Structure formats: C-alpha cells, structure tokens
Amino acid sequence: MSGGTGASIQGRGITKIFGKGEDAHHALGPIDLDIKPGEFVSLIGPSGCGKSTTMLLVAGLEKASAGVIEIDGTPLTAPLSEVGIVFQDHLLLEFRNAIRNVMLQQEIRRLDKKIMRARADLLFAKLGLTGTENRYPWQLSGGMRQRVSIARALVHEPTMLLMDEPFGALDAISRTQIRHDLEMLWLETRKTVLFITHSIEEAVGLSDRVLVMSNSPGRIVDDIRIDLPRPRPAHLGDYPDFAQYAQRVYGTFEKLGVYRFK
Amino acid sequence: MTGLLKKIYEPALWFAGLLVLWEVLVWAFQVQSFVLPAPSEFLVRIVEDYERLLVQGAITSKLIVYGFVAGALPGVVLGYLIASFRMCERLLYPLVVFIQGLPKITLAPLLLVWFGFSDFPKILLTSLITFFPVLVDSVAGFKSMDHRHYYLSRSMGASWWQTFRLFQLPSAAQNIFSGFKITIVIAVTVVIVVEWLNSNNGLGYVVLRAMDANDTPLIFAVLVVASTIGVLMNYGIVVLESILLPWRRSGEDNA
Numbered sequence: 103m104s105g106g107t108g109a110s111i112q113g114r115g116i117t118k119i120f121g122k123g124e125d126a127h128h129a130l131g132p133i134d135l136d137i138k139p140g141e142f143v144s145l146i147g148p149s150g151c152g153k154s155t156t157m158l159l160v161a162g163l164e165k166a167s168a169g170v171i172e173i174d175g176t177p178l179t180a181p182l183s184e185v186g187i188v189f190q191d192h193l194l195l196e197f198r199n200a201i202r203n204v205m206l207q208q209e210i211r212r213l214d215k216k217i218m219r220a221r222a223d224l225l226f227a228k229l230g231l232t233g234t235e236n237r238y239p240w241q242l243s244g245g246m247r248q249r250v251s252i253a254r255a256l257v258h259e260p261t262m263l264l265m266d267e268p269f270g271a272l273d274a275i276s277r278t279q280i281r282h283d284l285e286m287l288w289l290e291t292r293k294t295v296l297f298i299t300h301s302i303e304e305a306v307g308l309s310d311r312v313l314v315m316s317n318s319p320g321r322i323v324d325d326i327r328i329d330l331p332r333p334r335p336a337h338l339g340d341y342p343d344f345a346q347y348a349q350r351v352y353g354t355f356e357k358l359g360v361y362r363f364k
Numbered sequence: 365m366t367g368l369l370k371k372i373y374e375p376a377l378w379f380a381g382l383l384v385l386w387e388v389l390v391w392a393f394q395v396q397s398f399v400l401p402a403p404s405e406f407l408v409r410i411v412e413d414y415e416r417l418l419v420q421g422a423i424t425s426k427l428i429v430y431g432f433v434a435g436a437l438p439g440v441v442l443g444y445l446i447a448s449f450r451m452c453e454r455l456l457y458p459l460v461v462f463i464q465g466l467p468k469i470t471l472a473p474l475l476l477v478w479f480g481f482s483d484f485p486k487i488l489l490t491s492l493i494t495f496f497p498v499l500v501d502s503v504a505g506f507k508s509m510d511h512r513h514y515y516l517s518r519s520m521g522a523s524w525w526q527t528f529r530l531f532q533l534p535s536a537a538q539n540i541f542s543g544f545k546i547t548i549v550i551a552v553t554v555v556i557v558v559e560w561l562n563s564n565n566g567l568g569y570v571v572l573r574a575m576d577a578n579d580t581p582l583i584f585a586v587l588v589v590a591s592t593i594g595v596l597m598n599y600g601i602v603v604l605e606s607i608l609l610p611w612r613r614s615g616e617d618n619a
Contacts, residue, residue: 163515181518189512197534197611206530210520238611 108140108294109184109261111160115169118155128319130155132169135313139174139261140292144305146351147315148360153298156320157264160296161185173262182262186255190267192247194239200250201226201235207258218257225253229283245276252284262294269304278336281307285333306330306347307338314354324354398580406584413582416570417589424555424567425593427483431490432551432597436498438491440540443502444532464496469557476562486558493554498543505539506532534609541605548601552594 113135120127130152137143145153158164160171162181171178194203201222208218226232229249239247248268255263269277285308288295299305305312306328314324330341338344355361383403389395390402397405410417445452446460468489475485509532517527559568567586574582 158515161515161519163518181521183519183521185519187516187519191510191512193510193512193516195513195531195534197537197609199611207520210517210522210526210530 107259107261108138108292109174110139110172111135111137111262111294111296112172112175113160113169116156116159116166116171117168118152118159118164119167130159130318130320133315133320133322135160135171137294137296140294142288142295142297142308142310144297144299144309144312145315146299146302146305146312147320148317148355148358149300150318151315152318152320153315154266157187157266157296157298160262161187161264184261186258186260186263188248188251188255188263188265188268190270192239192244192251194247194250194254196239199236199238200231200242200246203239203250204254204257207254211258213258221259222253222257225256228287229253243276245272245280248272248280249283252280252287256287256291256293259291260293262296263288264296266298267300268297270300277304282333282336284308289332302348302351303338305351306344307334312347312351314351316358317360323358324350326350398578401581401584406581406588409581409585410588413585417567417585420565420567420570421589421593423565424552424559424590425597427486427490427555427559427566428548428551428593428597430483431487431555432494432548433491434487435491435494435551436544436547439495439498439543440502443499443540444506444528444536446499447503447506447536448532460496460499464500468493469554472558472561481562481564486555486563489558490551490554494547494551497547497550498540501539501543502536505536508539509535537609541601541609544601544605545598548597549594552590552597556590 113133115132116135117131117133118129120129129150133156135156145156147153155164159166160173160178160182162171162178173182194200195206198206201219204222204225205215205218207213208215208222223232226235229252231246231249231253234242234246234250239250242250248271252268255265269280272280281304297305297308309328312324312326312328313322314326315321316323326347328347330343330347334341352361356363387402387404390400395402401409442452442456442460446456447453471492472485472489475489479485479488513531513535514527517531522530555566556568556571559566560572561568563569563572567590571583571586574580574586
C-alpha cells in the first residue's frame with residue numbers, strides 16, 4: 103500500500119455562506135481544489151479568509167453552501183472517518199495522560215488494542231515523545247502537547263491529515279523542529295496533507311504546493327508548485343529558490359492589499 | 365505525611381486556642397450558662413448525651429444524603445440537557461431562573477401542609493434547594509467544552525454515548541464537583557431547619573426541645589454535631605472526587 107495511502111481531494115465551486123438573509127456572511131469561495139493522493143498542500147491567506155472553513159468542509163464536519171467535494175472520487179456527505187485533524191490548540195483531554203489521549207482513537211473506533219498501542223509507541227518514538235506516555239497534558243510543554251496531538255491524528259493511519267495552523271502557538275525554535283519532524287513522518291507515509299497556515303516560511307518549507315487565498319470571501323488566487331529537494335533544512339534560506347517562492351506569496355498579498363507597506 | 369500533619373495541627377491548635385479563650389471569658393465575666401455556655405460544658409454534654417445525638421444525627425444525616433442525591437442527580441441531568449440542546453435552554457432556563465429567585469425555604473410550611481409529618485417533604489425541600497446550584501454548575505461545566513472537541517469526536521465517529529462519556533462528562537466533572545461541595549453543606553442547614561419547623565426526630569427536633577427547656581448547652585452540642593456532619597459530608601465528596609477524577613489528584617501531588 104505504500105505510496106498509495108493518501109486520499110485525493112477534489113472540490114468544485116466550494117462556497118460557504120453563514121447565516122441567512124441580511125445577516126448572511128459570505129465566508130468562502132467559490133473555490134476549486136485538486137489535491138493528488140499523497141500531496142502536501144498548504145493553504146495560506148489572511149485571517150478570516152475561510153482557510154479553516156475549507157478544512158472543516160473537506161473533513162465533512164461542516165456542509166458547503168454550494169459545490170461538491172469528492173474524496174477519492176466519492177462525494178462527501180458525512181464526516182470523513184479516514185482523517186486525522188490537528189488544530190492550533192492541542193485539544194488534548196486534560197483528564198487523560200499522553201498515551202491515553204492518543205489511544206482515544208482506538209477506544210472510539212474500537213480498533214485492536216495491541217496493534218494500536220504498538221503504533222502509538224512507534225509514533226511516540228518518532229516524535230520524540232518516548233517517556234512522556236504517562237504525563238498529563240499540563241505536565242508537557244506546548245511543543246510536546248502538539249506532538250501528542252499529531253500522534254493522535256496519525257495513530258489510526260488515516261489517508262488524510264488536516265492541520266489548522268498546528269504550529270501557530272509554538273515558539274520559533276520548536277516550530278522549526280516540529281516542521282522537520284512532520285516532514286520526515288510525511289515522507290515515510292505519504293498521506294495527503296492539507297496544511298493551513300499564516301506563515302509563508304512554513305508553507306513554502308513544507309509543501310509540494312502552496313495555495314494562496316484572498317481576503318474574505320476567500321478565493322484561491324495563486325497555486326505555486328514548490329520544487330525544493332526534501333527533506334528541507336532548518337534554514338530555508340539555504341535554497342536560493344526559497345526567497346523567490348516567498349517573494350511570490352508576499353507579492354500576491356501586496357497586490358491583494360493584505361499588506362499595505364509604504 | 366508531614367505535610368498532612370501540618371495541615372491538621374496548625375488549624376487545630378488555632379481552634380483550641382479560641383476555645384480556651386472562650387472558656388476563660390465565660391468564667392471571667394460569669395456569663396450564665398443559658399446565655400452562653402463554656403466549651404467545657406457543652407463538650408461534656410456531647411459525651412453525656414452521645415447516644416441521643418448519635419441516633420438523631422443519623423436520622424438527620426440520612427435525610428441530608430437522600431435530599432442531596434434527589435436534588436443533585438436531576439441537576440446534573442438537566443444541566444446536560446440545557447447545555448446541549450438549544451430548545452431545552454429556551455424552554456427550561458427562564459423557568460429555572462424564576463424558581464431560583466424564589467426563597468425556597470418559605471415553601472417549607474406549604475410542603476408540610478401538603479405532605480404532612482413524614483420524611484417526604486423534608487427530602488423534597490432539600491432536593492429543591494440542592495438542585496439549583498448543582499444545575500448552574502453543571503450547565504457551566506458542560507458548556508465549558510471547546511466546540512472543536514465535537515469536531516474531533518465526530519471525525520472519530522464517536523457515538524452519542526462515547527461523546528458524553530469520553531468528552532463531555534469528564535470535561536464537566538470539575539464544575540459539577542465544585543457544585544456538589546458547596547451544595548452538601550447547604551443541605552445540612554436545610555434539613556435541620558425543616559426538622560426544626562415540624563418533626564418529632566432529628567437534630568432539628570433536638571434543638572427545638574432544648575430551646576423549650578432553656579437548655580443552651582444542648583443547642584451548642586447539636587451545633588458541634590451538625591457542623592461535624594457537614595464537614596464529614598464535604599470531605600466525603602472530596603474523597604469521591606479524588607477517586608473519580610484521579611487526574612486532579614495527581615495534579616496536586618506534582619504541583
């Protein structure tokens with residue numbers, strides 16, 4: 103199955119309008135998505151442009167007001183099960199220790215306990231979490247908590263990983279390390295990743311493709327293929343091309359009026 | 365262990381000091397026993413009357429537990445419904461707020477008229493009064509859950525029961541227990557007041573008889589017994605909490 107474990111995401115005319123009548127707020131779209139199995143795609147855009155909404159729509163957790171989303175060719179009608187989600191906040195359950203937070207997936211999905219525990223242990227090892235199994239969330243650092251939350255999103259081996267600004271609450275140093283660790287995990291398993299971020303560096307540093315979104319109602323205004331070798335280094339400035347990619351995103355934001363530098 | 369010892373002996377020492385001061389003042393000013401008895405007097409009284417106090421205390425304690433359970437459990441259930449379903453909130457909350465504003469202890473005579481000389485009106489009134497604080501804390505507890513936890517539980521395919529058991533109830537538990545701890549002490553007061561109004565047994569009744577007989581030391585003796593019951597019940601809830609919510613206990617150990 104290796105190489106084929108990622109799901110494809112196809113969306114046509116995805117639109118989200120919150121509320122009705124005069125209170126209606128056109129939050130998103132219409133946008134099209136075309137994400138290949140195993141691709142790492144970032145959505146970058148200003149606050150409130152509908153990035154998070156896009157992620158919830160792809161997960162089947164919110165209903166689109168218009169348009170169709172197909173996962174592996176099947177139209178989405180219910181919450182997607184073969185998915186792992188990581189939010190900006192770790193959202194670990196404070197009353198469960200690290201390993202039991204991860205094993206929540208096993209409990210709810212009623213999967214085999216031994217197999218799942220072995221997978222969880224492996225993920226803990228790869229994410230540098232070995233030894234923290236019995237610690238409660240409040241006993242872990244912010245970076246550790248987010249690593250546990252990534253383990254929780256992967257332990258059931260979903261075909262897709264949805265991440266909503268997962269490193270947004272971390273300091274710059276942790277962020278660089280966790281970015282690398284995520285890239286290494288992804289290189290191994292090649293799940294489809296939809297990664298939502300505010301950070302141009304993160305988007306360019308991690309992705310195969312960066313989709314740039316406009317102000318609300320968000321539309322996709324640029325689609326940039328990132329051809330940088332992997333795994334990518336801590337200091338992305340080592341690549342001369344990095345600056346060009348980043349410049350292209352900055353340029354788009356300036357054109358859209360997201361940035362108004364004088 | 366030394367920490368625990370320190371926790372106990374410091375307040376105990378302070379408390380004993382107050383009692384000694386009381387004793388000395390009563391003796392120095394020759395205060396009459398039916399106005400304010402010396403601690404030695406009513407403490408001795410507890411020893412002398414221990415059998416009666418124990419029997420009546422047990423009767424009162426039973427009513428406290430029944431009334432508390434009969435009020436707290438519906439409080440948690442309704443709290444869940446109000447927090448989870450917009451419709452329940454719209455229909456029930458105004459009523460709840462209205463009844464909460466009502467000084468419920470004034471219902472005591474009415475309940476006694478309706479239900480007479482049995483335990484039922486006492487339990488009913490206690491449950492009515494314990495119900496509301498628990499309800500309010502339960503609503504707050506169930507509402508405190510981050511809505512993104514629902515996204516997670518739905519993407520995991522959790523059933524209603526799994527969502528309740530694994531996400532909602534543990535999230536709300538801390539608030540619910542702080543409601544319990546406050547409410548159990550209120551329940552002690554309510555039961556004694558109702559017994560005092562109309563009863564032929566229980567600690568409230570003992571107080572009533574003591575007043576008739578100008579037996580102030582006995583009133584103080586009951587006071588000591590009643591507050592001991594309150595403290596023990598509160599402690600019982602704390603122990604229950606540390607068993608049911610072990611993550612809190614481990615939290616305190618390492619803090």
